[in-house]
Amino acid sequence: MQLLQMPKLEQPEVLRLKNIWKTYHGGHPAVKGISFTIRRGECLGLVGESGSGKSTLARCLLTLERIDKGEIWLNGRPLHELTTSQLRQARREMQVVFQNPSGSFNSKLTIMDSLLEPIRCQNKGCPSFLDSLSTSEWEIASKLLEKVHLPASYLARYPSELSGGQKQRAAIARAISVEPSLIVLDEPTASLDVSIQARVLNLLKDLQEELGLSYLFISHDLSAVHFMSELLMVMQQGEMVDVCKGKELFASNRHSYTKQLLELFDGD
Numbered sequence: 001m002q003l004l005q006m007p008k009l010e011q012p013e014v015l016r017l018k019n020i021w022k023t024y025h026g027g028h029p030a031v032k033g034i035s036f037t038i039r040r041g042e043c044l045g046l047v048g049e050s051g052s053g054k055s056t057l058a059r060c061l062l063t064l065e066r067i068d069k070g071e072i073w074l075n076g077r078p079l080h081e082l083t084t085s086q087l088r089q090a091r092r093e094m095q096v097v098f099q100n101p102s103g104s105f106n107s108k109l110t111i112m113d114s115l116l117e118p119i120r121c122q123n124k125g126c127p128s129f130l131d132s133l134s135t136s137e138w139e140i141a142s143k144l145l146e147k148v149h150l151p152a153s154y155l156a157r158y159p160s161e162l163s164g165g166q167k168q169r170a171a172i173a174r175a176i177s178v179e180p181s182l183i184v185l186d187e188p189t190a191s192l193d194v195s196i197q198a199r200v201l202n203l204l205k206d207l208q209e210e211l212g213l214s215y216l217f218i219s220h221d222l223s224a225v226h227f228m229s230e231l232l233m234v235m236q237q238g239e240m241v242d243v244c245k246g247k248e249l250f251a252s253n254r255h256s257y258t259k260q261l262l263e264l265f266d267g268d
């Protein structure tokens with residue numbers, strides 16, 4: 001008997017960028033006609049040397065930077081057409097984890113208050129993935145910390161009392177707290193000790209699998225991008241010069257710039 005082969009269902013699109021252009025006042029274009037799609041549960045890696053336009057592209061899609069041309073669709077909504085107040089609402093569906101965890105915390109707030117800031121701002125309750133009926137803020141915050149393998153005792157601490165890696169874990173807990181459609185990871189491990197970097201990447205990967213998160217992972221580090229991402233994009237001077245899936249990165253027909261990055265990767 002022949003078994004019927006069911007086609008694998010594609011996950012819904014979370015983010016679609018179409019032909020994005022951005023030039024800063026009086027400069028050369030920093031982003032030149034970039035298009036890509038991120039689906040639910042996917043990690044798209046964006047790699048390129050300093051100045052290639054990665055952060056500009058991220059700021060454009062987060063609508064923190066006005067684009068000159070192009071379209072940004074988030075969960076089917078055209079962000080490029082929304083009014084300022086509609087945009088404020090739509091931005092809540094995206095969270096960012098930055099390179100420097102110290103800069104992402106208010107030094108005067110305890111970890112608990114920092115952690116709960118997005119939930120309070122958005123008038124949200126307990127995230128559905130915490131599997132808790134409790135509305136106690138302490139319980140929500142402690143369970144969030146548990147998700148990133150930090151003890152609840154850290155809730156009363158101030159950011160200066162945590163190491164860089166612990167702060168980045170707390171920043172990740174805060175980012176997932178409002179169940180965003182997309183998390184932009186902008187060099188999330190670049191400021192951490194090498195020994196801690198792998199642990200944070202593993203945590204991000206585990207959370208992605210467990211919660212079905214969608215990531216845009218930005219890095220200089222091709223090995224980190226390769227580890228994290230199903231699909232990998234290479235930017236050079238504002239352009240997308242190469243796109244490939246996992247193992248295709250090592251194929252002989254890669255763009256010459258990707259090969260240059262690979263040489264650095266091999267030399268690590």
Ligand SMILES: Nc1ncnc2c1ncn2[C@@H]1O[C@H](COP(=O)(O)OP(=O)(O)OP(=O)(O)O)[C@@H](O)[C@H]1O
Nearest residue numbers: 024025027030048049050051052053054055056057
């Ligand atoms: N606010 C700004 N005003 C003017 N030019 C800018 C501004 N921000 C970035 N640029 C320019 O845009 C180009 C792309 O910079 P961008 O920061 O996006 O690159 P990047 O790949 O993220 O670099 P890095 O990895 O060092 O952060 C560079 O030429 C940069 O000088």
